[in-house]
Amino acid sequence: MSVHGGGGAGAALEVVRAGALTTVQDGGRPGYAHLGVPRSGALDAGAYALANRLLGNPAGAAALETTLDGVALRATAPVTVAVTGAACPVRVAGRPAAWGAPVRVPAGALLDVGRAAGGVRAYVAVRGGVAVPEVLGSRSTDLLSGLGPALLSAGTLLPVGPAVPDPVPAVEPCPLPGPPSELVLPLRLGPRADWFTGASLAGMWRAVFRVSALSNRIGLRTEAGSALVRARPGELPSEGMVLGAVQVPPDGLPVVFLADHPVTGGYPVVGVVPPGPALDAAAQARPGVAVRFVRAR
Known part of the structure; x- marks a missing residue:
C-alpha cells in the first residue's frame, strides 16, 4: 500500500x-x-x-x-x-x-x-x-x-525540501541487518606494498585484526593482529589518498580511510579496499569486531 x-x-x-x-x-x-x-x-x-x-x-x-x-x-x-x-x-x-x-x-x-x-x-x-x-x-x-x-x-x-507529488512507492519490508561479527575486507595491493617485507605481506592474509575504539568517519583503525614490518626506512612525501586506501602508520597496524579521509598522506599505502559492500560494512563495525584482509578478485 x-x-x-x-x-x-x-x-x-x-x-x-x-x-x-x-x-x-x-x-x-x-x-x-x-x-x-x-x-x-x-x-x-x-x-x-x-x-x-x-x-x-x-x-x-x-x-x-x-x-x-x-x-x-x-x-x-x-x-x-x-x-x-x-x-x-x-x-x-x-x-x-x-x-x-x-x-x-x-x-x-x-x-x-x-x-x-x-x-x-x-x-x-x-x-x-x-x-x-x-x-x-x-x-x-x-x-x-x-x-x-x-x-x-x-x-x-x-x-525539509518539497516532495515530488507522486505517492511513496510500495515496497517490501527490509530485513533487519545482523551486526557484523567479522569484517572481511577485499584488498588490492599497491601502490606501496613494496615498502613491506614479503613475510609481513604474507602474514597479513592470515592475521586477524580488531576494530579500534579510535575509529571514526575519517578512518577505521585496527588494533591487535600482526603489525606490518617495513622493508625500507624513511618516509614518503605526501601523496594523494582515495576512499578505501589502507595506510600503515609507524605502529604497523592498518588504517582504512573512510568518507572524511584526508586527500594526502605520508605513510605508505599497502593497498586499497574497493568501494562497495565491504566499506559499507566497515561503517557498521563496532570496536572489537574482528577484521581480516583477503585478496580482491
Whole structure:
C-alpha cells in the first residue's frame, strides 16, 4: 500500500535529542581533492541509498546519519520518514513504528530513533530531503575540513525540501541487518606494498585484526593482529589518498580511510579496499569486531 505525503511548505524537523554524533549526509562532494577537500558523504552508502529509495527521493537527497544512540526529532508539519542502517527501535509519538519502511509522522509528533541494537550508524531520511544549504554542491557535514552544516544539537531546525507529488512507492519490508561479527575486507595491493617485507605481506592474509575504539568517519583503525614490518626506512612525501586506501602508520597496524579521509598522506599505502559492500560494512563495525584482509578478485 502506498503512503502519501512528504515535506509540505515550511516543513521542518526540530532536533530534540541530538545523540552522540548526528550529521547531515548525502552523496558527498567528489571532484575537489585537488583543492584539499575530502569527498565526505554517507559512510554506509548502501543504507543511505535504501532510505531514499523507500521514500521515492532523488538518489542524492540529504539524510541524517546517527551514531550508536540515534536521534529524536519533532515534525513541524506532517512528514514521511524512513530509518535504515543499524537496526534500532523507532517510535512515533511514543508508539512503535516500522524500521526499514516509510513511516508517517504527524505535525507536532516526536520521531525517536533509539540505540542501535547492532552496528553503529542509522540513516534517517525524510521525503523531500533535508534541505540545508549546499557547500560545494553537497549538504554533507565533513568532520575533517569542517565544511557543511554543523553537528546537530538540541534546538537545531532542519528544513525539509518539497516532495515530488507522486505517492511513496510500495515496497517490501527490509530485513533487519545482523551486526557484523567479522569484517572481511577485499584488498588490492599497491601502490606501496613494496615498502613491506614479503613475510609481513604474507602474514597479513592470515592475521586477524580488531576494530579500534579510535575509529571514526575519517578512518577505521585496527588494533591487535600482526603489525606490518617495513622493508625500507624513511618516509614518503605526501601523496594523494582515495576512499578505501589502507595506510600503515609507524605502529604497523592498518588504517582504512573512510568518507572524511584526508586527500594526502605520508605513510605508505599497502593497498586499497574497493568501494562497495565491504566499506559499507566497515561503517557498521563496532570496536572489537574482528577484521581480516583477503585478496580482491
